[in-house]
Amino acid sequence: MAFYTRSGRVRPQGGGLELAIWYLMRISGVALFVLALAHFSILHFLFDPANQTAQWITSQRWNSLFWRSFDWLLLMMVIFHSFMGVRTVVGDYIKGGWRTAVMSVLYLVAIVLFAIGTIVVMNLPVTLLSA
Amino acid sequence: MLLRYRGSEGMLAWAFHRISGVAIWLFVVVHVVDIYLVGGDPKAYDTILKVYASLPGRIGETLLGAALLYHALNGLRIITMDFWPALTVYHRQLWYASWIVFLAVGLPGAFLILKPAFGL
Incomplete structure (x- = not known):
């Protein structure tokens, strides 16, 4: 193993949850390569952020089941990948009781963000009238 | 520590991946x-x-896009080596290749994001 230089985390040998997370980080990583780069490119290169008002999102951007599903999939992938990534960073630098405390707050924030993101992407009414 | 710990490309790739990852998370x-x-x-x-549409906002979005593109390209490099360990021998070359793609995609992208702030 010493021969290999990796910038990623070494595959956990014990199996179980840590190995599952290791695989899920890579699967969500590949998904985000497509979803996140497409999302960023569409909303910066095809459209200009200056025009993306609340009215534009409700009447144009989210006037489509496809883009709502796309954004919800992106939300799920990015919440999992980013919070599990930060979990690795926290595990590297913070130990003991502080680690438990910080991780508890992180998981809580992840759940809240997933909830409010899901609420807005699923429930925002479509308004076809332009202001 | 950031530049001296083990040195060379592998460690820089790791440090940039971690910094860009935390920035994207924020x-x-x-x-x-x-x-x-x-x-x-x-x-x-x-x-x-x-705020997003202002010049400072657009500079921020350009930096976000750079973090995202680096993290995506380097992440793909990591995943490729994880599932095809023989390629790890070429991890340096793969890192440089990812920088070529980064510049080829990133520079036109940065121009597109910043140009409305200059009335283009």
Whole structure:
């Protein structure tokens, strides 16, 4: 193993949850390569952020089941990948009781963000009238 | 520590991956909240949007795009080596290749994001 230089985390040998997370980080990583780069490119290169008002999102951007599903999939992938990534960073630098405390707050924030993101992407009414 | 710990490309790739990852995470936290406001408080969202559309906001988005593109390309490099360990011998070359793609895609991208701030 010493021969290999990796910038990623070494595959956990014990199996179980840590190995599952290791695989899920890579699967969500590949998904985000497509979803996140497409999302960023569409909303910066095809459209200009200056025009993306609340009215534009409700009447144009989210006037489509496809883009709502796309954004919800992106939300799920990015919440999992980013919070599990930060979990690795926290595990590297913070130990003991502080680690438990910080991780508890992180998981809580992840759940809240997933909830409010899901609420807005699923429930925002479509308004076809332009202001 | 950032530049001296083990040195060379592998460690820099790791450090940049970690820094860009934490930066993207911070933005995701802000971004989910601001998009929630589209439903919760559209006027507040439109106010925040003006910050995104300003010159400092566009510089921030350019940096976000750079972090995202680096993290995506280097992440793909990591995943490729994880599932095809023989390629690890070429991890340096793969890193340089990812920088070529980064510049080829990133420079035109940065221009597109920044140009409205200069009236182009």
